[in-house]
Amino acid sequence: MAASEDLLDAVVMADDRFHGEGFREGYQEGSILGVAEGRWHGAVQGARIGAEVAYYQGFAFTWKNLLLGRTPDDSRKVKVLESLVGLIRSFPYDDPTYERLLEDLHRIRGKFKQLCSLLNVQPDFKMPAEGSGLSF
Numbered sequence: 001m002a003a004s005e006d007l008l009d010a011v012v013m014a015d016d017r018f019h020g021e022g023f024r025e026g027y028q029e030g031s032i033l034g035v036a037e038g039r040w041h042g043a044v045q046g047a048r049i050g051a052e053v054a055y056y057q058g059f060a061f062t063w064k065n066l067l068l069g070r071t072p073d074d075s076r077k078v079k080v081l082e083s084l085v086g087l088i089r090s091f092p093y094d095d096p097t098y099e100r101l102l103e104d105l106h107r108i109r110g111k112f113k114q115l116c117s118l119l120n121v122q123p124d125f126k127m128p129a130e131g132s133g134l135s136f
Helices: 002-067 072-089 101-119
Strands: none
Touching: 002 072, 002 101, 072 101
C-alpha cells in the first residue's frame, strides 16, 4: 500500500510542479509581450498627440501670417493666437514622462477652440481611428 501512496503522491506532486512551471513560463512570456505591446501603444499614442499639436501649430502660424498688418479689431485675435503659439512652444515634445502633459494638451485644445471661435472658422482636426491616414 505504501508503494501506491508514493505513486499517488508522485502524480499529485507532478501536477503541482507542472502547474508551477507553466505559470512561470506563461508569466515570462506575458511580460515580454506586455513590454512590446506597451511600447507599440506608446508610440501610436505619441504619434497621435504629435500630429495633433503639429496641426495646431500649422494652423496658428498660418493665421499669424494672415493677420499681420490687419486692423486694430484683430488685436484680440492676435493676443489669443500668440497665447496658443506660446503654449505650443512650451509643450514638452521630448519628455513623455512629463506629469502635466495631458493637462497642457487640454489647454492647447481649449485655446485652439477659442481662437477658432474668434476667427469664425470651424475646427476640423480629426484623427482617424486607425493609422495616420498618410500614404506614400
